[in-house]
Structure formats: C-alpha cells, structure tokens
Amino acid sequence: xxxxxxxxxxxxxxxxxxxxxxxxxxKKTQAEKDAEVAAQFEANLKNQEPKQAGDR
Amino acid sequence: MTTTKLGLDGKVYVSTTRHDDGGSITWSEFDLVxxxxxxxxxxxxxxxxxxxxxxxxxxGTRQVSYTLSATYDASDAVITLLQTAYNSDTVIALxxxxxxxxxxxxxxxxxxxxxxSAPKPEDLDEIDSIQFKVVPAIKSTFEPTPVTxx
Numbered sequence: 001x002x003x004x005x006x007x008x009x010x011x012x013x014x015x016x017x018x019x020x021x022x023x024x025x026x027k028k029t030q031a032e033k034d035a036e037v038a039a040q041f042e043a044n045l046k047n048q049e050p051k052q053a054g055d056r
Numbered sequence: 057m058t059t060t061k062l063g064l065d066g067k068v069y070v071s072t073t074r075h076d077d078g079g080s081i082t083w084s085e086f087d088l089v090x091x092x093x094x095x096x097x098x099x100x101x102x103x104x105x106x107x108x109x110x111x112x113x114x115x116g117t118r119q120v121s122y123t124l125s126a127t128y129d130a131s132d133a134v135i136t137l138l139q140t141a142y143n144s145d146t147v148i149a150l151x152x153x154x155x156x157x158x159x160x161x162x163x164x165x166x167x168x169x170x171x172x173s174a175p176k177p178e179d180l181d182e183i184d185s186i187q188f189k190v191v192p193a194i195k196s197t198f199e200p201t202p203v204t205x206x
Contacts, residue, residue: 004166004203006081008069008158015082016158020166020203 061154066092068124069151070134072141074168075198081149083157086124086134090185092152093123120167120200121191122152128176128184138188142171147193153205162205168196 002022007015028036069083099116129135141148148171151157153164169190176186192200 003206004201006071006083008083008085011085018083018157019206021206022201022203 063091065155067153067156068092069157070137071149072137074147074149074196075166076168076196083151084134086126088126088129088132088135089124090127091125095119095121121189124188126186128186135186138171139174142174145170147195150190157205160205164203165200166203167200168193168198170195
C-alpha cells in the first residue's frame with residue numbers, strides 16, 4: 001500500500017492535510033511465475049489423460 | 057446505508073505542483089465546475105482464428121480524459137490557472153474525487169495533465185461558460201492513479 005501526502009488550501013486561507021492510499025498490485029517473483037506455469041502444465045496434462053472405461 | 061453519489065457531491069482539485077516534481081502538492085478546489093465528462097476506455101486487440109469459435113480480445117492502452125465544463129469567472133484563480141496552463145503548455149496536477157478530498161473513504165483519480173482545449177462560447181442570453189479538456193501529460197512521469205482518502 002502506497003501513501004501519498006498532499007494538502008488542501010481552503011478559501012479562508014487555512015490548510016487541511018490529506019493522506020491518500022494507492023492500491024498496488026504485488027509484483028510476482030520469477031520463481032512464482034515459473035511455479036504457476038508448471039502447475040498449469042500439470043493441469044493440462046491431467047486433462048489429456050485417457051478416460052477410464054468406468055468413467056462412462 | 058447506501059453509498060450512491062450525486063454529481064453535485066463530486067469535487068475537482070488542481071495544483072501547479074505536479075506529482076513528479078517530488079514536492080508536496082497543495083490543492084485548490086475548482087468549485088465553478090458544472091459537469092465533468094470522463095473518458096475511460098481501453099483499445100481492443102482482437103484475435104480470430106480456428107482454435108475457437110469466439111473472437112477473443114485483450115485490452116490495450118487506456119484512453120483517459122476529463123472535460124470540465126464550468127461557469128466562466130475572469131477573476132477566479134483556478135480558471136486563470138487552467139487558462140495559463142493551456143496557453144503555456146504547462147503540466148498541472150489534477151484530482152477528480154467522488155467527494156471532499158479531506159474526507160476518509162472518498163475515492164478518485166490523481167493525474168498530471170495537460171490542458172488540450174479551452175473553448176469559451178459566448179451566447180447572447182447565457183452566462184459565459186468555459187470547457188477545459190485535460191489528458192494525461194507525456195511530459196510527466198507520474199502514471200494516472202486511482203486513490204482512496206485515508
């Protein structure tokens with residue numbers, strides 16, 4: 001979570017402090033990306049396995 | 057309780073200090089704004105081939121702009137700021153919020169923008185108005201960012 005600070009100048013000359021939150025998507029590491037690809041590959045292989053006769 | 061919003065509740069703020077200046081931004085409210093038009097869309101890259109019966113699409117670059125229609129007041133500081141930014145090709149900071157920028161939970165968009173049009177029509181029997189179209193500035197390194205007030 002990133003925080004951005006600023007302030008507002010009101011018409012009467014006073015100031016109000018502002019804190020805004022910015023949602024940041026966490027970045028994936030290369031190892032996490034590799035693990036995702038491997039898991040997807042395994043899942044695809046399973047889907048391609050011949051069905052058992054009893055499955056019908 | 058619902059959290060529906062009325063256009064009247066929305067607020068627009070500007071600052072001559074841009075986000076990528078690194079300094080602290082001081083916002084001024086643009087309270088002469090009447091309506092805010094918002095363009096928010098993605099370019100569509102579509103693939104059609106024999107692997108699927110469906111055309112499939114990926115979102116590309118985003119197109120964002122705001123058109124701020126306002127009552128014209130020659131002595132208003134924010135109108136002057138926006139006209140000066142237009143005339144001098146200066147980048148300014150913009151915040152378009154659902155509500156007051158100091159209220160916790162209000163959502164909006166921060167961006168550094170360039171004013172690309174500023175027509176001021178003068179109809180015989182109408183109060184003068186002015187429309188500022190602003191777009192993300194290529195001269196700024198700051199990416200347009202959705203924010204929530206903490």
